Amino acid sequence: MxxxxxxxxxxxxxxxxxxxxxxxxxxxxxxxxxxxxxxxxxxxxxxxxxxxxxxxxxxxxxxxxxxxxxxxxxxxxxxxxxxxxxxxxxxxxxxxxxxxxxxxxxxxxxxxxxxxxxxxxxxxxxxxxxxxxxxxxxxxxxxxxxxxxxxxxxxxxxxxxxxxxxxxxDLGPLPGDKLFNTLWGPGVRLVQDPGGVPHEERFIKAEDVTIGSAFHVIPEGMHEAEHPLDEKAKAAVLLMRIDPKELNIDPAKESWGVDGIVAYSKICTHVGCPVALYEHQTHHLLCPCHQSTFDVTEHCKVIFGPAKRPLPQLPIAVDDEGYLVAQRDFPEPVGPTFWEINTRETSEA
Incomplete structure (x- = not known):
């Protein structure tokens, strides 16, 4: 001892x-x-x-x-x-x-x-x-x-x-190609998001979108979907008009906008928060959750923050009545980059 x-x-x-x-x-x-x-x-x-x-x-x-x-x-x-x-x-x-x-x-x-x-x-x-x-x-x-x-x-x-x-x-399987498929499709009109207040759909004409303005947009007929909120979580879009001279347009996406009017997914590619802040002077979109910042003049490429890829662009056009419509669905999955991203073939563009 x-x-x-x-x-x-x-x-x-x-x-x-x-x-x-x-x-x-x-x-x-x-x-x-x-x-x-x-x-x-x-x-x-x-x-x-x-x-x-x-x-x-x-x-x-x-x-x-x-x-x-x-x-x-x-x-x-x-x-x-x-x-x-x-x-x-x-x-x-x-x-x-x-x-x-x-x-x-x-x-x-x-x-x-x-x-x-x-x-x-x-x-x-x-x-x-x-x-x-x-x-x-x-x-x-x-x-x-x-x-x-x-x-x-x-x-x-x-x-x-x-x-x-x-x-x-209970988390379920990985989404696979489910995020490739939203309610957007050829000829689907762009509708102003009522913000949860039900009223008659308000279609958007190209002439209504002035330079510097921004619209929160959903697809036509979304309220009739089986799960409208789930569909909105994938299909929500921000619509803006910028002086065409300020846009650095990729030749492969030249036909995706209408005279400076462009539409991008509202769902941040970091963790899926709504990108809802548009700075008119800088043409930047800001995610309020983690400050990821996207440059609209450069096809919404990431210029700051934790997001790793640009916001997907929705190709749009004008129909015979002057209303803005989607040319087709998003060319790539919307939302966070938690899995391997496979972009649709460019030939579809």
């Missing part, structure tokens, strides 16, 4: 430090599990019981996912499934925590020692000491000689993440 351990267990005084008394570590009486084998086995079973209860909580969470309907309510607006999820997650995670605390309190060595601080270095000798400390911790915790606790803890921790697999399953 070292002098420091002796001080910790018997409370004898250490030498004064800088003129101040050094009382060491207070006397700590032994626990019942330190000397009674039956009590030690009982404590071990109790800890294992908490780990087993954690596994039951995990199984209950997974059972609730399939057994309880997401639509059923209890006690007013509380969803039964959500309540069962909460119970399962609380039991699964809380029981692991209680079991570990109980293990530390009743079975792990609790002898306190006082050690002098020393410089931390990375010599081989220090590494050997660190390894010795780890081995000592393994021995004192009893994890090597208590297979019941070790195995139930490993099983509980291994099962705890399983509910996340079910939750991630």
């Amino acid at each position: 070292t002098s420091k351990q002796h001080t910790a267990e018997h409370g004898s005084r250490l030498e004064p430090v800088n003129g101040h008394p050094n009382l060491g570590v207070a006397h700590h009486p032994p626990r019942i599990t330190d000397g009674v084998q039956a009590a030690e086995r009982t404590a071990e079973r109790q800890v294992a019981g908490w780990f087993i209860l954690s596994m039951i909580g995990t199984v209950w969470f997974m059972f609730s996912y399939f057994f309880f309907s997401p639509e059923s309510n209890a006690m007013g607006e509380i969803k039964i499934q959500n309540m069962m999820f909460g119970i399962g997650a609380t039991v699964a995670l809380g029981s692991i925590g209680i079991g570990i605390v109980l293990w530390a309190k009743t079975l792990m060595s609790d002898a306190e020692i006082a050690e002098d601080r020393h410089e931390i270095a990375g010599t081989e000798e220090d590494q050997a000491i660190a390894l010795e400390i780890l081995n000592q911790a393994k021995e004192e915790s009893g994890i090597a000689r208590r297979p019941l606790l070790r195995n139930t803890l490993i099983a509980a921790v291994a099962m705890a993440p399983l509910p996340a697999i079910l939750v991630f399953r």
Whole structure:
């Protein structure tokens, strides 16, 4: 027994430090599990019981996912499934925590020692000491000689993440080519977005779009779609008119606008926020979420912020009555670049 351990267990005084008394570590009486084998086995079973209860909580969470309907309510607006999820997650995670605390309190060595601080270095000798400390911790915790606790803890921790697999399953598959397909198509008229207020559709004539103006636009007939809000999340467009002399037009997209009138997706290519701020003087579109900035004069290329690609352009034209219409759908997927982007063949343009 070292002098420091002796001080910790018997409370004898250490030498004064800088003129101040050094009382060491207070006397700590032994626990019942330190000397009674039956009590030690009982404590071990109790800890294992908490780990087993954690596994039951995990199984209950997974059972609730399939057994309880997401639509059923209890006690007013509380969803039964959500309540069962909460119970399962609380039991699964809380029981692991209680079991570990109980293990530390009743079975792990609790002898306190006082050690002098020393410089931390990375010599081989220090590494050997660190390894010795780890081995000592393994021995004192009893994890090597208590297979019941070790195995139930490993099983509980291994099962705890399983509910996340079910939750991630609800995210659904990657969108694939779904974002290629919006309500825009050949001849679909551009309609002013009513902003959630239902009224008669207001079609837009080319002569109504003056230089410097900007319109929030949706496709004709969107309110008749099965899921209009979902469709709007893909098809929302910003329409602007700029002096044609200020536009640096790609020859391949020369026919995509009408006398300086251009239309671009309103959905930011970073994380999908609505790009709703148009700076008339600079011809910049700004996303308010993370400040991605797009230059309309350069086909909405990114000039600032985290977005990685330009806003997709909607090819537009004028029909026989002078109304602005789409030539076809967007040539590339709208929204965030979370997956590989495959642009439609240029031959369609």
